[in-house]
Amino acid sequence: MVAAAALATGLGSGADAARGTDVDPIGTWSCVLYGHPAFGDERVLLHLTPDGAGRLAHVNDDRVTPWIGLSGWSAERRELQFGDPQTGRLFTADLRSETLGGGWRTVTAVGGWWCSPIDAAAFPQTESDPAPRLPPLIPTLTATPAYPLQAIRAAKEGRAVTCFFVKADGLIVQPELIELSDEVFRAPILSALRRSRYQGWEDDGTVRPSCRTYTFKLSSSLHPEVVPGT
Numbered sequence: 001m002v003a004a005a006a007l008a009t010g011l012g013s014g015a016d017a018a019r020g021t022d023v024d025p026i027g028t029w030s031c032v033l034y035g036h037p038a039f040g041d042e043r044v045l046l047h048l049t050p051d052g053a054g055r056l057a058h059v060n061d062d063r064v065t066p067w068i069g070l071s072g073w074s075a076e077r078r079e080l081q082f083g084d085p086q087t088g089r090l091f092t093a094d095l096r097s098e099t100l101g102g103g104w105r106t107v108t109a110v111g112g113w114w115c116s117p118i119d120a121a122a123f124p125q126t127e128s129d130p131a132p133r134l135p136p137l138i139p140t141l142t143a144t145p146a147y148p149l150q151a152i153r154a155a156k157e158g159r160a161v162t163c164f165f166v167k168a169d170g171l172i173v174q175p176e177l178i179e180l181s182d183e184v185f186r187a188p189i190l191s192a193l194r195r196s197r198y199q200g201w202e203d204d205g206t207v208r209p210s211c212r213t214y215t216f217k218l219s220s221s222l223h224p225e226v227v228p229g230t
Helices: 004-010 014-019 149-153 183-195
Strands: 027-036 040-048 054-060 074-076 079-084 089-094 101-105 110-117 139-141 158-166 172-180 208-218 224-228
Touching: 027 101, 027 158, 027 208, 110 158, 110 172, 110 208, 149 183, 158 183, 172 183, 183 208
Parallel strands: none
Antiparallel strands: 027 040, 027 110, 040 054, 074 079, 079 089, 089 101, 101 110, 158 172, 158 208, 208 224
């Protein structure tokens, strides 16, 4: 098992996560957790320190909850692991990706998470400091993917999870299909994301992570329906 401090010396900073090298998990991250059957998408702040400690705060509208402690994080063979004792989730991430994110699981459920870095100057230095506030992500235009004709003819249903970043002007960038049941649904999903918009905020040079789930299903009469998640 690689110690947190040793990993920190071998990787770039969290703010350099998109340079194509291994992601350095140390720092503060704005994240979305998805896939929980009861909670839906959850906005959180994640703070990991060089000594292997971690903490998490939930973002609910314009309110940020107090920090809660996580189990110590560790990395072995470039896989990050840490746990949330409060929810029983075990988080994992492949650090060879372009951004920090991966999967989580409990005894009864599985899901994923996706993050973007926050400027190092913004994160709190002590447990008594409040978590930094972030502008809310408010959709202003949510385009629905077209049901592919090829899939309708083949009576094919499917599911997809896509994660992406939102810029301060409300545009969606760097979408990635995290889960995709069939390639036939890729193009309409990416097209819908290009047409979608979020409410912008004052440009502070940050991007915000978000994820979306789509379910493609056919009724008994083969009537196509695309059901977007949160």
